Amino acid sequence: xxxxxxxxxxxxxxxxxxxxxxxxxxxxxxxxxxxxxxxxxxxxxxxxxxxxxxxxxxxxxxxxxxxxxxxxxxxxxxxxxxxxxxxxxxxxxxxxxxxxxxxxxxxxxxxxxxxxxxxxxxxxxxxxxxxxxxxxxxxxxxxxxxxxxxxxxxxxxxxxxxxxxxxxxxxxxxxxxxxxxxxxxxxxxxxxxxxxxxxxxxxxxxxxxxxxxxxxxxxxxxxxxxxxxxxxxxxxxxxxxxxxxxxxxxx
Amino acid sequence: xxxxxxxxxxxxxxxxxxxxxxxxxxxxxxxxxxxxxxxxxxxxxxxxxxxxxxxxxxxxxxxxxxxxxxxxxxxxxxxxxxxxxxxxxxxxxxxxxxxxxxxxxxxxxxxxxxxxxxxxxxxxxxxxxxxxxxxxxxxxxxxxxxxxxxxxxxxxxxxxxxxxxxxxxxxxxxxxxxxxxxxxxxxxxxxxxxxxxxxxxxxxxxxxxxxxxxxxxxxxxxxxxxxxxxxxxxxxxxxxxxxxxxxxxxx
DNA sequence: TCTATTATTTCGGTGTACCTAAACTTTGAA
DNA sequence: TTCAAAGTTTAGGTACACCGAAATAATAGA
Ligand SMILES: [Mn+2]
Ligand SMILES: [Mn+2]
Ligand SMILES: [Mn+2]
Ligand SMILES: [Mn+2]
Numbered sequence: 001x002x003x004x005x006x007x008x009x010x011x012x013x014x015x016x017x018x019x020x021x022x023x024x025x026x027x028x029x030x031x032x033x034x035x036x037x038x039x040x041x042x043x044x045x046x047x048x049x050x051x052x053x054x055x056x057x058x059x060x061x062x063x064x065x066x067x068x069x070x071x072x073x074x075x076x077x078x079x080x081x082x083x084x085x086x087x088x089x090x091x092x093x094x095x096x097x098x099x100x101x102x103x104x105x106x107x108x109x110x111x112x113x114x115x116x117x118x119x120x121x122x123x124x125x126x127x128x129x130x131x132x133x134x135x136x137x138x139x140x141x142x143x144x145x146x147x148x149x150x151x152x153x154x155x156x157x158x159x160x161x162x163x164x165x166x167x168x169x170x171x172x173x174x175x176x177x178x179x180x181x182x183x184x185x186x187x188x189x190x191x192x193x194x195x196x197x198x199x200x201x202x203x204x205x206x207x208x209x210x211x212x213x214x215x216x217x218x219x220x221x222x223x224x225x226x227x228x229x230x231x232x233x234x235x236x237x238x239x240x241x242x243x244x245x246x247x248x249x250x251x
Numbered sequence: 252x253x254x255x256x257x258x259x260x261x262x263x264x265x266x267x268x269x270x271x272x273x274x275x276x277x278x279x280x281x282x283x284x285x286x287x288x289x290x291x292x293x294x295x296x297x298x299x300x301x302x303x304x305x306x307x308x309x310x311x312x313x314x315x316x317x318x319x320x321x322x323x324x325x326x327x328x329x330x331x332x333x334x335x336x337x338x339x340x341x342x343x344x345x346x347x348x349x350x351x352x353x354x355x356x357x358x359x360x361x362x363x364x365x366x367x368x369x370x371x372x373x374x375x376x377x378x379x380x381x382x383x384x385x386x387x388x389x390x391x392x393x394x395x396x397x398x399x400x401x402x403x404x405x406x407x408x409x410x411x412x413x414x415x416x417x418x419x420x421x422x423x424x425x426x427x428x429x430x431x432x433x434x435x436x437x438x439x440x441x442x443x444x445x446x447x448x449x450x451x452x453x454x455x456x457x458x459x460x461x462x463x464x465x466x467x468x469x470x471x472x473x474x475x476x477x478x479x480x481x482x483x484x485x486x487x488x489x490x491x492x493x494x495x496x497x498x499x500x501x502x
Numbered sequence: 503t504c505t506a507t508t509a510t511t512t513c514g515g516t517g518t519a520c521c522t523a524a525a526c527t528t529t530g531a532a
Numbered sequence: 533t534t535c536a537a538a539g540t541t542t543a544g545g546t547a548c549a550c551c552g553a554a555a556t557a558a559t560a561g562a
Contacts (some may be wrong), residue, residue: 093370
């Protein structure tokens with residue numbers, strides 16, 4: 001109900017609650033939230049009570065945490081900010097894709113709505129960030145090709161990488177080194193004979209790049225778009241309203 | 252002595268202490284600092300004690316507040332950040348000069364050293380911001396033509412506006428409307444017969460722009476560079492070292 | 503020189519966002 | 533079905549950056 005100016009902590013909590021569901025399609029638990037935010041479980045319990053009081057989440061004690069419609073709107077606004085900032089840093093300021101996440105994590109709380117919309121316009125209103133993550137538009141609509149995490153896919157699937165987790169810069173540099181990026185075409189071969197991981201191949205490879213084994217961690221960080229999927233058939237209308245701050249004068 | 256990560260409050264205190272001297276050439280008092288920061292006097296007393304403990308200011312009770320060498324380095328780093336950000340917002344994101352101050356006030360605490368240096372490079376390492384304020388270089392050196400506030404100048408002086416206070420957006424829009432901007436050439440005529448203010452004329456005016464009377468507030472917001480002054484003769488070496496954060500890894 | 507005014511600091515207290523340790527649920531393995 | 537381990541919340545406490553009111557110091561006028 002309340003429309004207090006959201007603190008950067010609140011913004012991060014709500015964003016992480018949203019992002020968890022985007023990647024795991026189940027609601028986040030208290031301890032998972034604590035791990036992702038790098039705070040103690042008790043801090044999460046307290047903050048979740050506050051978020052509930054403010055109408056941003058639904059929560060019963062000892063149960064997972066869900067965003068309300070209002071919480072979702074705030075989360076989408078933060079996701080939009082974060083991903084537009086990452087895109088801007090790469091395209092306009094020459095950052096590499098492994099450098100942008102931490103910078104955007106700070107900036108997302110400091111920039112104004114005005115700044116965000118200027119940036120979006122200058123970039124031509126992009127719909128994906130440098131890691132393939134979809135950027136909600138100013139009305140909270142998300143467009144993305146239907147995709148699945150590599151570790152959930154049965155052997156035999158071929159398609160293009162649609163998104164890559166940007167949380168670990170070292171992982172991004174590793175992927176770059178082995179030639180995997182957004183829109184790279186590849187085939188899932190399945191688990192190798194012994195041990196863990198996932199074997200993949202590059203169907204378009206011209207030279208001697210043979211099949212590769214990805215660790216479980218790497219495989220869970222990659223999403224593959226079904227071959228022939230079309231972005232337009234996957235618009236999700238997630239919120240009714242605009243993502244702009246209700247009172248933009250409150251700088 | 253301590254090299255704790257500076258909070259945005261500390262950054263603002265130190266920056267305001269520096270900026271006061273830049274405009275008034277005398278050290279700031281506790282209550283002036285409180286006014287400029289929009290906090291209570293008691294808050295300033297407490298914070299100044301903390302700044303002293305951290306070696307950023309010299310201060311005896313009931314006396315004005317001076318920056319130490321270390322405090323000056325931090326202040327110059329913040330001034331550099333603020334003015335580069337303002338310049339960037341105007342040149343790259345299409346902000347007008349009255350919109351940039353508040354946005355930069357937030358961003359200056361959120362961007363990394365890396366971001367600042369990328370921005371500076373992209374802008375061609377500018378030495379003035381949109382209001383004429385000098386931008387310290389990465390070593391803390393400031394270059395500026397010798398100038399004086401309009402309200403301290405004797406009648407008869409002619410020169411170019413070298414800097415304009417950016418704190419009041421309405422004032423900036425007013426100046427724009429009456430044709431005064433950075434590098435505008437004008438002559439100080441002195442006080443009008445009755446009442447307050449300062450009369451000026453535009454020696455280069457081609458049309459019917461006659462002499463104008465500026466209010467005291469406006470006159471105190473403008474600096475005039477002596478006719479024929481040369482920037483190179485006014486480099487101030489203000490600090491020995493680099494303005495970069497000692498441990499840049501501590502994001 | 504002696505106030506009266508003004509400036510500054512100290513004191514007690516608030517809200518936010520954390521923490522550790524202790525208490526309390528839930529769950530799943532025996 | 534039971535109960536120990538795992539997950540979660542509560543209790544008590546800290547640091548930070550504020551506040552208003554009270555106390556204290558500086559200063560300037562008579
Ligand atoms: Mn963040
Ligand atoms: Mn991303
Ligand atoms: Mn600031
Ligand atoms: Mn400025």
